[in-house]
Amino acid sequence: MGSTFSGLNTALTSLYAQRRGLDVTGQNIANASTEGYTRQRVVMHAQNANLTPGIYSTTTAVGNGVTVSSVERLRNSALDHRSFTEHANSSYHNERAGAYTLIEDVFGEPSDTALQARLQDMWDGWNAIAANPDKKAPKSAMLEQAVTVASSLNDAAAALDNQFKSTRAGLDTYVGQVNKAAESIAKLNHEIVLATQAGLQANELMDQRGQQMLKLSELVGATATELPNGALSVYVGSAPLVAEFNTREIGIETGSATKLQDLPDIEVNLRWKDTGTAVAVGGAMGAQMELLDKDGTLREISQRLDSVASKLASDVNTAHRGGYGVDGSTGLDMFVPYDPTDTPVTAANIRVNSDLLTDVDRVAVSSGDPKGATPILNGTVADDLSELATSRTGADASYQALIGDLGVSAQSSIRRRDIQNAVTDQVDAARDAESGVNLDEEMTNLLTYQRGYEAASRVLTTIDSMLDQLINRTGLVGR
Template sequence: MGSTFGGLNTALTSLYAQRRGLDVTGQNIANASTEGYTRQRVVMQSQNANLVPGVYATTSAVGDGVTVSSVERLRNTALDHRSYTEHANSAFHNERAGAYNLIEDAFGEPSDTALQARLQDMWDGWNVVAANPSQKAPKSALLEQATTVAASLNDASAAMNRQYMATQSGLDTYVGEVNKTAASIAKLNQEIVVATQAGLQANELMDQRGQQILKLSEMVGATATDLPNGATSVYVGSAQLVSDFNVREIALKDPGALRLEDLGKGLDVELQWKDTGGTVVAGGTMGAQVETLSKDGILATMANRLDTVATTLAADVNSRHRAAFGMDGSTNQNFFEARNGRVDADGNPVVTAANITVNPALLADVDKLGVSSGNPRAATPEDRVLDGVTADALSDLADSRSGADAAYQALIGDLGVSAQSSIRRRDIQNAVTDQVDAARDSESGVNLDEEMTNLLTYQRGYEAASRVLTTIDSMLDQLINRTGLVGR
């Protein structure tokens, strides 16, 4: 038979349980807007009056009330891991699309002030000179137009080099962030394991760890595996970054390429493990940055193709200009030169997009500009020739299928196709990531309507338990203070 006072304990356990439910609900409501917070739920369990029942034991007790067995995190582990993967993919494609957008900005095509329009102005200038070979004004205008072409090539090359250095600097910053975040996860692992072994709840610590892992996935494409003791191992590629309480650090290969021209010196950009020197197979933002910065990457490819445009332009124009005569009778002069004065074994300037410039001697004296097929200053009048044949031939380079214009148009066309493809892949991946996040939030996010319902449930439960306690107290008062008073 149950104890006379047993009902007090039953009501008391209900008060404790309903109060715990109110506390957890309040915690959920307080963190409804907290990023990464996982809603929690109180798990209640009835207490058995017969903890160790005997074979022939009998009792009329109905139980010893209720207890809170645990406070659960309503988290779907599979969706968490899927989220890490999709966020890493989104970060990769966002960074890659951003790189293409910056390169497109460097060229600024199509535009009336971009390189394609400047090239056309220069070819038109040669056409005007061909029609007026003896006049200085068209020649001065042509040299100004050619200077603008060279400056446009210089600017585009400098813009890509600045983008390279900025991306490399950002990658170096991310390396420090990855190492710092990995150390934070290892510390949280230790705190969670200690708390779990002590029988304490570590839900908020697990939320913090999940946010740190998500951050790592976006930065370096990290994935995670849960361990039986409550810790989490974090991987980059197939290599462990965090194992229980231990951390491996990553670093940039030293020496590495800091500028675009360093790629031509045998240097490259590579992420390595500090302890072994092995290559880090990175994803996420850093994976895209390494791809962008590598010797076969986006920036190097576009810079090389822009150099080809400059080299082709200089070679085509110089070969014709050297054979032409200026008004002062000068000949065998280059129209384009390398700013640093570099020449090859044949004496031809080694021209790139970064160093191409118009021959300073022509800018100083327009009469040196080669336009005629013959010498206007020949010794005898009958040998003197002043025509615009060479200038006319140079203007025809605008339509050359193997000239600088064709190479530049192919570059811009390929860049546009690659950029558009990258943007489409980014948009598709971001849509997939949003879907995964929505599915995860539907399970782990706080719904205020649901929490208000729980709040009322626990409130009514607390009030009912209080009424039970009051009722039992009244019954005991009747039994203790009023029973047996008759006949006194």
């Protein structure tokens, strides 16, 4: 049979349990907008009477109340790991699409001020010269247009190099963030394991670790494995980054390329600092490494732009060298590199020959010598140069192919980004439905625990009144 005073303890355990439920519900409500927070739930179970029954024994005991066995994190590990994977893919495609957008901005096509329009202006200038080969004004205008074409090629090459440098600087920053996040996860692993072994709750620490893990997945495409002791092992590719309480660092190989011109002789390599082996990264850093690679997007676009500049110089110079200026000069190149020792002509070094800029009469326009024994001034060379605009193998055709391929690649990257982001949003929505805080549900729980606390208080008051009757009033009748 239960003790006379056992009811007090039963009510008291209920007060403690309901109060714990109120505290946890309040914590959920307070963190409803906290990024990465996982809602928690109080798990209660009834306490037995701790009796050891005999074969023929009977008892009227009804138990010793309620106790809180744990406070659970309502987390789905499968959804967490799926989220890490999808966020890594989203970061990769977002970085890649952003890079293509910047490259498209370099060329700015189609536009009245972009390279294609400036090339057409130059060809139109040659056409005007063909109509008036003896006039200086059309030649001066054409030379200014040619200078603009060369400047546009210079600017595009410089912009691509600047994008390489900024991407390289961003990679440096990401490397530091990865190493810092890995160290943070190792420290949190240690704290979580100690707390778990001591029988304490480490839910908030696990939330912090989950945020750091999500950051690593976005940066390098990291994956994770949970250990029986509560620690988390993190992998980049198949190599460990965090092994329980220990971390490894990644770094950019000393002497790696810092500008586009360094490729392909010098590459950009990510290495494990302890072994020197290559790091197989994904996520945002994976997209950056593709941009910085010797066979990557930036170098490919740069090489094709150099081909446009080289083709332009070759075609124009070939025709120009064979023609005669009004002053009888011949054999001059129109497009030359800034440094005469540089070969071949590239988008970065192309310029208009200064000899022509100082004396426009040296611009080749005629197929014959205007100063010869039989003077010839026919504008044939200028006419031939103007027709390069429609050449199927000329600089214009090469440039149009470059812009067309760039547009296709950019659109493809944007579509893949949008599809991947939609998948990631779906996974995040499923995870939030599992672990996010629902204020309506929490308000219901709040009322449930409030009523439970009030009922336990009433039980305690009732038992107190009964005991008062028993202790202070029993035996007074007849005195």
